[in-house]
Amino acid sequence: MFFVISKILHFLVKPILWVFFGGLFGAWKKRNSRKFWLGFVIISYLFSNQFLVDFIFRSYEPDPIKYHEIPADVEGLILLGGFSSYFPDAERPIFRSSSDRIMQSILISRDRGLKPVIITGGSGNIYKPKEKEAIFMEAFLGQAKLDTGQFIYEPESRNTYQNAVNTKRIIQENNWEGKKWLLVTSAFHMPRSLACFNKENISVFPFPVDHKAGPPKPDFEYILFPSVDAFHKWETLFHEWIGYTAYKLTGKA
Template identity: 25%
Template sequence: MPIRYILKQLFMPPGVLLLLLLLAWWLRRRAPRLAACCFVAGLGGLWLLSLPVTVEALARYLEREPVLATSAWPQLAQQAEVIVVLGGGRERDDPAWGGDQPSALALERIRYAARLAKASGLPLLTSGGLHYGQPPSEADLAAEVLATDFGLATRWRESHSRTTWENAVNSAALLREAGIQRVVLVTQAWHMPRARWCFEQAGLTVVPAPMGMLGVANGRPAGGWLPEGRALWQSTLLLNELAGAVLYPWLYSTD
């Protein structure tokens, strides 16, 4: 198991918050005041991240790209040459389907890319590697869904990337061979700023096509101040994205 994955689970929520609670238990006799601080930080962090209002606030900070109006979809072919849809994970061995399937996040992206492709007539590129180190790749799964469920062929498949940066670099290499430089980029709105930055660093001109907004009125009882499991999961996605937005320019900038 990659050390990077282990470290990410330990030092990003909810892992780091659970470690704080464990530390509070271990320190309860040795250092009661420090134990109390760890307990409050761990439990308070879990409560805060489980609130829909927290998700809404974090997402509004990240979701900076405007959506594409549906009336603009047919004109996309005048602005770009291909639609690039990024992988968003995969689920292993679903018995209902007889094999691996794209995750819920990935399916959102695929569906939106299919609508854009049908409206604009632009070709498709799917990007995403071997999520568990074994085939099929996320790109192949996306291409299969596009063909089977939407009747759309995928012209290019980028099947080796493990990160958003590799999505961009590998896709740019494929498209460069075809003389293509302008892309419509499809991913979740909270992921779009980092994804767009990566693709532009790789030398491509990007028309952002964000979807799956979380920074909208949450519509939950009590205004979103009641904790829920889904909000905890979404908060961890957004915090991971914030960390990526900070680290990527430092790790990958070509300037």
Template identity: 30%
Template sequence: MFFVLSKLVWLVFSPVNFAILAALLAALLAFTRFARPARWIGLIATVALVLLAFSPLPRAVIRPLEDRFPQQEAGKGPVAGIIVLGGAIGMARGDVVFNSSAARMTRAVELARLHPQAKLVFTGGSANLVSEVETTEAEAARKLFEGIGLDPARLVLEDKSRNTRENAVFTRRLVDPKPGERWLLVTSAWHMPRSMGVFRQAGFAVEAFPVDYWSKGTPEDFIRPYSRVHRAIETADNGFKEWVGLLAYRLAGYTDALLPGP
């Protein structure tokens, strides 16, 4: 139920979607006796869209999440296992495809080569709410990892999880970590606080290895406008979604803190 509700609620209440729906409502009301409030709704929706599409606001929202866990040296060891969260890979027409968070996969390959004795764990099934998919993210990851020459014996694939909490719970059951082992958790930096929170709550002690940064980490983040609207909107969507997700996961008892930290 939590999975379904989270998908449906965010479909409507993500900032970009909500602003577009508000603008549509204003357009419809403009031809009724509610024309005056429609103008205010339309104005507010337009201002919101402009801020989300062009201003530094998306970076200001996402940067505190990306700053929460420090970067690590890739070669620091020893490492028992490398856990990669889904959300960056899929299949289309029988071929592997990536989205804008592809750094999760490329950095995972780098880590796997730097630590040849470590297990490489990928966790991700299908988060599709409407219909079943023929190929899970885990199957796409297998094709990628084996295709670039990684030893199949090193791979551990978890293909049932649909969200971050299930990533943590199902992965812990699958790998059964031993005391004293060092496991790296690889995911987007903006997604790391919630990820670390659920892994801790699941009883799996992992170390954060954040990748896929969407802010530069300089004062420029708060003053430079966006030149590409699609990038700004995606950054805003990811950032706001994570803050809402942190609150929802904390209220549901899935994380150990509202904003997990080192």
């Protein structure tokens, strides 16, 4: 039930829908008020401004960690799913913008000799519960000869809370409680992820990747011009803030 509710809330926190339905409401009610349409334009512009949303992103995302800053006592790696989906027509996975998660995990685990690498992720799609990311990634990494036996696949988790709970079960089953783990996920997702894993008393060092907002750009177009991508970034932020709050209120983080 929690998973279904979270998907409904995710649909409702899309700013582009707010703007769309706000415009429909104004047209339907035949709002000719200058104040209404001025407010509508201002709100639409703020949600479409890249400079503003990136400023908020930079304040929320943890700072990047350099490779040499990873503590020497880290032994294993936990990789959260959400970086790929299955493409049935091609019978193979396709990688999303957050594929930095898997790329960095492969490099670091090999460079630092981290074992095991736990990939935790089932189906995040409410309509396709059988398309489990860990399962099709196991096939892909095996075919690409990138799995040399260090990977463990956990395919049942459908959200961040389950990532932490199911990972803890794997750790306990293998008597790995004394290990320290590198936790790899997107920077915007790290605060909620870290809270969940800390709640389960798993010793992790956060390694945020896939930063959505780089350094500020002194670019006229970037600062002033509207961008559709800004709507998506606001949606991501709202999703994380609501998710983090819900986890805190329900004792999951």
